[in-house]
Amino acid sequence: MSEPSRRRLIRTAVGAVAGASGLAAAATVAGRYGLIPPDGGGWYGPGETLTYGAQRLLTRHSLAREFSREQITTPYPNEHAPPTKEFTALEAGGFVDWRLKVEGMVARPGSLSLVDLKKLPERSQITHLACEEGWSFIAEWTGARLSELLDSVGIAPEAKFVVYFSSERGWWDSVDMSDALHPQTFVTYGMNGGVLPVGHGGPMRMRVPRQLGYKSVKFINRLVVTDSLKGFGKGLGSGAPEAGYAWYAGI
Numbered sequence: 671m672s673e674p675s676r677r678r679l680i681r682t683a684v685g686a687v688a689g690a691s692g693l694a695a696a697a698t699v700a701g702r703y704g705l706i707p708p709d710g711g712g713w714y715g716p717g718e719t720l721t722y723g724a725q726r727l728l729t730r731h732s733l734a735r736e737f738s739r740e741q742i743t744t745p746y747p748n749e750h751a752p753p754t755k756e757f758t759a760l761e762a763g764g765f766v767d768w769r770l771k772v773e774g775m776v777a778r779p780g781s782l783s784l785v786d787l788k789k790l791p792e793r794s795q796i797t798h799l800a801c802e803e804g805w806s807f808i809a810e811w812t813g814a815r816l817s818e819l820l821d822s823v824g825i826a827p828e829a830k831f832v833v834y835f836s837s838e839r840g841w842w843d844s845v846d847m848s849d850a851l852h853p854q855t856f857v858t859y860g861m862n863g864g865v866l867p868v869g870h871g872g873p874m875r876m877r878v879p880r881q882l883g884y885k886s887v888k889f890i891n892r893l894v895v896t897d898s899l900k901g902f903g904k905g906l907g908s909g910a911p912e913a914g915y916a917w918y919a920g921i
């Protein structure tokens with residue numbers, strides 16, 4: 671069967687079951703096709719599953735809207751203090767000793783400096799960062815595509831998620847391969863034409879413009895490529911579902 675007609679069939683099947691016998695049964699069908707998000711258990715689980723499953727079938731390859739330079743928000747809100755003493759020491763050294771660790775299901779695990787990361791093709795996008803609390807702003811983000819970084823270290827074909835950690839305690843998140851390989855998902859080191867300020871997560875933050883702001887974790891220092899989220903935190907994919915937010919925050 672061709673991919674579009676297979677997807678149409680799955681969509682129809684999930685939709686029909688949702689109508690006939692409720693969300694829980696739809697979730698069972700979605701599970702058969704690998705469409706269950708890591709926080710798909712518990713009371714809100716079936717709802718999370720339908721949102722994620724439907725988005726994955728309908729909008730997997732769509733792009734977040736991009737804006738023109740004139741639309742960049744100035745001044746941009748939200749300054750963030752350096753997260754730790756160790757971080758402040760790295761900042762004092764101009765982040766020369768800063769590293770991004772890349773681990774898990776990759777052929778060439780290692781530690782990348784900013785110089786290494788800047789050898790990847792430099793990309794820019796002017797996109798909207800939308801906070802779940804209602805405010806938002808537009809900025810230009812510069813960095814490398816996460817997909818090109820992953821290509822450079824060689825990911826295993828069984829890989830299903832990329833987990834990313836911040837040097838700020840408690841902040842970590844993950845995306846599925848659809849978002850990890852999406853052309854607008856960046857590891858970002860520049861903002862509005864300059865270096866990414868510490869206030870916005872410099873020297874490096876994740877940018878996932880197809881999801882709410884909280885997925886764009888600041889101060890990232892470690893990536894883990896994995897086929898399962900079970901071993902991370904409470905196994906729900908990020909800190910967000912532990913605090914009552916959805917793992918999948920697509921917009």
Ligand SMILES: Nc1nc2c(c(=O)[nH]1)N[C@H]1C(S)=C(S)[C@@H](COP(=O)(O)O)O[C@H]1N2
Nearest residue numbers: 748800801836838841870883884886887888
């Ligand atoms: N490490 C870390 N990353 C984070 C946060 C945070 O508090 N710590 N806040 C998140 C939330 S809720 C939003 S909306 C955006 C805000 O990004 P900004 O400060 O650049 O506006 O960063 C996200 N990334």
Ligand SMILES: [Mo]
Nearest residue numbers: 801802883884
């Ligand atoms: Mo937010």
